[in-house]
Amino acid sequence: MRGKRILVVGTGYVGLTTGACLASLGHRVVCSDVDAAKVERSSRGEIDLLEPGLADMVRDGVAAGRLEFAVGSARAAARSEVVFLCVPTPMGAGGAADLRAVEAVVAEIGDRVPRGGLLVAKSTVPVGTSARLARLLGRDDVGVVSNPEFLREGSAVRDFLRPDRIVIGSDDPAAVERVAALYAAVDAPVVRTGAASAELVKYAANCFLATRLSYVNALAARCERAGADIADLTAAMGRDHRIGPEFLRPGPGWGGSCLPKDAAALLRVAEAAGTGFPALRAAIDSNARQRARMVRKVAAACGSGPARSLRGVRLGLLGLTFKAGTNDLRDSPALAVARALAAEGADLTACDPALRPGSAGVGADVRLVADPYRAAAGAAGLVLLTEWPEFRSLDWRRLAASLARPVVVDTRDHLDPAVLRRAGLRWRGVGRPPVDPG
Structure with missing residues (x-):
């Protein structure tokens, strides 16, 4: 042809x-x-x-x-x-x-x-x-x-x-x-x-993935209460051929340029037609709660005083884009969590491999630097928000020495807790048991 x-x-x-x-x-x-x-x-x-x-x-x-x-x-x-x-x-x-x-x-x-x-x-x-x-x-x-x-x-x-x-x-x-x-x-x-089926399939696929992610995040919260490990749970689930291993990793919530708007659009159409979509509504609401839960997790690990306040607490952030491998900040859950931390009064310094100081879209609440070690210097904790591969190979002993408090909150379960433990750091993940040095 x-x-x-x-x-x-x-x-x-x-x-x-x-x-x-x-x-x-x-x-x-x-x-x-x-x-x-x-x-x-x-x-x-x-x-x-x-x-x-x-x-x-x-x-x-x-x-x-x-x-x-x-x-x-x-x-x-x-x-x-x-x-x-x-x-x-x-x-x-x-x-x-x-x-x-x-x-x-x-x-x-x-x-x-x-x-x-x-x-x-x-x-x-x-x-x-x-x-x-x-x-x-x-x-x-x-x-x-x-x-x-x-x-x-x-x-x-x-x-x-x-x-x-x-x-x-x-x-x-x-x-x-x-x-x-x-x-x-x-x-x-x-x-x-037909035309109608083709138009609906993109919404159907994205909303299924969003619902799946919200389900896993809810399971992670349950694991924390029950003393279970979400990594073991999803490994077992993923071996079921009816489920598969994809989209079974907890995180700070789902976002990006497609899932949020497609979920909102499908829900709006369903409700306008009188059919409703309770499962999708629950997934959207659960996603909002997940972002708020990450803020509470950071406050519990890094906050000051009996109330674990974040007011005036300096935090280093690793990652702001909505996922690794892109420079896209549209509806980024990482950026949403960062802004929520800022609203709690935290002083934020962030590093992202795809962004440079002055990058548009970050906002005035977050100070952007090019070096993760600068982001960590003097901070009461590090918060990993985007799963960039290069964050795994950082010099964690150097980071531990520069932090005011030796704690890392890993909202993506991306880092190796054993590596951080050997570096003298406390690791707090999502849906997994905490790891302390010793």
Whole structure:
């Protein structure tokens, strides 16, 4: 099959990864954005996103003439056979998905897409959006298809080129097959379905994962009360083939750019339809409690006086991004816990491998430094909030010597308690027995 002429609208995580990967598969791709400065940087191969392999793939695509960048979408739409919508659908009023960016793109390019073209929604959109877009287009010569993305930050390129599945949905079977052909070089099962099912599957998958994480965090709290070890518990659970080992690690709560907004959107739609979704509501509420529980855990380990107050207590923080391998702070549980600690009066100094002093989005409540040893100096404790691999190999004896109190609160159960014990540190994890030196 010859490569198709494709327009990808939006150059965030989803759009840039989609465009670069489709170009690597042999298609001729234009990625458009409204940010002229970003388009200029991308054209030079300068990528703002911390995503393994993506910058090289962009540079390769540009050098080969298969990938280019443009400001605005109308001109490129007029010469594209397929248009992928990869614009944000953030949480709107009451939790519903905000589709204004999607609708604005359709209004801009609707009359420019050639006859026989395809409009493919890769943005996460609620059920009924394909039908809504078809009405906005007002054209029966352009097919509308839902092709949801399942990209994880930190492994987006791998997830695109080696996915668990490719989901394509439309009420027009011929349009489904045309989109499936774009992925012919990708070795993955293709799930062909109707538009409504394809639109719902992304919400269903993300909300299941969110519920699973909330369940594990609740189990971790129970383990602490019962004297059990969540690591042993989840190891046994994960060996059950009906459960599996993934998403069974406790932490400071779930977050990021997808799970919170998708959970809120699905809950809003379910409640508006009168069906409700009690399990999902419980998962969201449990997640909020988990973040508050981490603050109480830090106060118990590092606070001063009988009330274990954090007012004026200096704390070092390890990690602020929502997960390791990314520089994304959107709805980061690590940052949420940090801000809650600041609200309790703690004096916070943080280090994150993906951030530099002055990084946008951190806020004034947290002083950001480039060196974890500076974050620890004189602190009443260290709080690990993001599971960066490099934190495992820190010089823990040096850190123990620089801390005012030798305690580490590990909200990810990421560190080796035995290593910290040998360094003379007290280790406090989530759902696991405390470890003290001796």
